[in-house]
Amino acid sequence: xxxxxxxxxxxxxxxxxxxxxxxxxxxxxxxxxxxxxxxxxxxxxxxxxxxxxxxxxxxxxxxxxxxxxxxxxxx
Numbered sequence: 001x002x003x004x005x006x007x008x009x010x011x012x013x014x015x016x017x018x019x020x021x022x023x024x025x026x027x028x029x030x031x032x033x034x035x036x037x038x039x040x041x042x043x044x045x046x047x048x049x050x051x052x053x054x055x056x057x058x059x060x061x062x063x064x065x066x067x068x069x070x071x072x073x074x075x
Contacts, residue, residue: 005044006067023056
């Protein structure tokens with residue numbers, strides 16, 4: 001079964017985004033990935049853990065943290 005990993009990552013420029021995508025593509029067993037520049041959010045789906053994705057991003061010196069849903073979205 002596929003896991004969905006959602007992370008908050010600083011997406012400052014096109015070069016940052018390219019590096020992040022390249023790092024994600026190297027992770028084994030990913031099915032899909034998406035980068036939301038407006039929200040500084042990276043979503044990876046596949047047989048991966050949150051720790052694996054964060055570790056891959058740390059290797060390229062990118063800070064990543066678990067995406068936390070804003071509880072006040074509907075208020």
